[in-house]
Amino acid sequence: MAHTEKFGLSALSALAAALAIASTSALAQDKPAPAAAPAKPAAGAAAPAASAAPAANKSAWVKLCEKTPLVKKDADGKEVKDEKEICLTHHERLDGNSGMVLVSAAIREVQGQDKKHLMIMVPLGMALPPGLRAAVYTKDQWAKIAKNEKVDDKELKPVDLKYSLCHASGCTAEIEADAAIVDQMKAGGGLMVVAMNAAAQPIGFPVPLDGFTEAFAGKPIDNAEYKKARGQLMAQIRDRQKAAIDKFKADQLKNLPTDGPGAPPTTTGSAPAKPAEKK
Numbered sequence: 001m002a003h004t005e006k007f008g009l010s011a012l013s014a015l016a017a018a019l020a021i022a023s024t025s026a027l028a029q030d031k032p033a034p035a036a037a038p039a040k041p042a043a044g045a046a047a048p049a050a051s052a053a054p055a056a057n058k059s060a061w062v063k064l065c066e067k068t069p070l071v072k073k074d075a076d077g078k079e080v081k082d083e084k085e086i087c088l089t090h091h092e093r094l095d096g097n098s099g100m101v102l103v104s105a106a107i108r109e110v111q112g113q114d115k116k117h118l119m120i121m122v123p124l125g126m127a128l129p130p131g132l133r134a135a136v137y138t139k140d141q142w143a144k145i146a147k148n149e150k151v152d153d154k155e156l157k158p159v160d161l162k163y164s165l166c167h168a169s170g171c172t173a174e175i176e177a178d179a180a181i182v183d184q185m186k187a188g189g190g191l192m193v194v195a196m197n198a199a200a201q202p203i204g205f206p207v208p209l210d211g212f213t214e215a216f217a218g219k220p221i222d223n224a225e226y227k228k229a230r231g232q233l234m235a236q237i238r239d240r241q242k243a244a245i246d247k248f249k250a251d252q253l254k255n256l257p258t259d260g261p262g263a264p265p266t267t268t269g270s271a272p273a274k275p276a277e278k279k
Contacts, residue, residue, distance in 0.1 A: 060091050060092070060093070060208075060211070061089060061090070061091045061209075061210075061211040061212045061214075061215035061216075062089075062090055062091075062215055062221050062226060063087055063088070063089045063090070063215050063216065063218060063219070063220040063221060064087065064088050064090055064220055064221065064223060064226060065085055065086065065087040065088075065220035065223075066085070066086060066223065067083050067084070067085050068083065068084060068085070068086050069081060069082070069083050070082045070083065070084055084110055084111040084112060085110075085111040086108065086109070086110050086111070087108070087109045087220060088106040088107070088108055088109075088119075089106060089107045089109075089212065089215050089216045090104065090105070090106040091104065091105050091106070091207055091208075091212070092104040093207070094233070094237070096237065096240070097237070097240060097241070097244075098237070098241070099234055099237040099238075100123065100169075101121065101123065101169050101170055102123065102205065103120070103121065103122055103193060103205035103206075103207060104120070104121045104170075105118070105119070105120045105121075105191060105193070105207045106118075106119045106120075107119075107177055107182065107185070107216065108174075115176055116176070116177040116178075116182065117174050117175065117176055117177055118134075118159075118161070118174060118175050118176075118177040118181060119172055119173070119174040120132055120134060120161060120172065120173055120174070120193055121169070121170045121171065121172040121173075122170055122171060122173075122193065122195050122203075122205055123170045123171075124166070124168075124170055124171060125197060125198060126171060126195040126196060126197055126198075126203070127195075127196040127197060127198055127200065128163050128166075128171070130195075130196045131160055131161050131162045131163055131173055132160070132161040132163075132173040132193055132194065132195050133158050133159070133160055133161070133193075133194045133195075134158060134159055134161060134191055134192065134193045134194070135156040135157065135158040135159070135191070135192050136157070136181075136184040136185055136188040136190075136191050136209070137151065137156070137188060137189050137190050137191070137192060138155075138187070138188055138189055139187075139188065139189035140189070141155065141156075141189065142188070142189025142190040142208075142209075143189065157184070159175055159181065160175070161173035161174055161175045162174075162175070182216070185209055185212055185213075185216075186212065186213045186216070188209045188212075189208070189209060189210075190206055190207060190208050190209050191206075191207040191208075191209060192204060192205075192206055192207075193205040193206075193207060
């Protein structure tokens with residue numbers, strides 16, 4: 001493929017070398033995570049990031065489980081309704097100004113199935129054929145890139161994910177998460193996701209792994225609580241957007257000239273003279 005060379009380990013290394021510490025969480029405070037600063041930063045990367053994880057959680061990783069109705073065919077070809085529990089150990093980072101999902105990552109588990117899947121969603125605008133590349137950094141490696149120190153490419157074990165679904169919020173890619181991947185995430189400091197944009201430039205999306213192990217092994221949180229926390233977060237973002245718009249309008253009014261051709265019409269002063277009446 002045309003992107004193969006640019007999408008190799010060197011892309012991960014180049015991104016890591018340009019990282020800087022940034023980002024806070026509106027409802028659940030993460031430890032400082034490296035913020036992507038590749039050749040072209042991820043959309044919204046410079047804006048404050050937020051998480052919908054309930055404040056009681058110490059990290060933005062949460063486990064969400066839900067019963068899902070499934071329809072399958074039996075040996076005779078008849079449709080049989082079944083219900084299985086699907087769990088996502090999930091991390092979502094939102095742009096604190098727009099509410100856009102910057103990146104989300106999850107391990108999906110389906111009741112009765114041994115196979116797990118790693119799912120990663122990035123914003124729209126990425127080139128689809130190359131897919132995504134993701135690598136787990138150890139805690140020491142994650143600390144190094146947070147200090148702009150070099151990490152040896154040979155120490156990384158990246159995996160390639162192919163896009164499976166795109167919708168209004170972004171595009172999701174996934175791969176089977178074997179025991180090795182899950183163990184790396186449990187022991188790791190962070191997951192660096194690299195996508196290619198339409199101009200064939202690598203875009204980095206950092207995902208801190210603080211709290212992943214506890215969330216993965218723990219009980220699911222209450223879905224209603226999570227939805228409430230996310231709703232409150234989105235309300236805060238809407239309020240922030242409104243305040244920014246109001247400030248912009250106020251600043252525009254301040255900059256308007258007080259007289260001359262560009263001045264706004266005045267409502268004060270004497271009323272215009274009435275036309276003379278015809279006799």
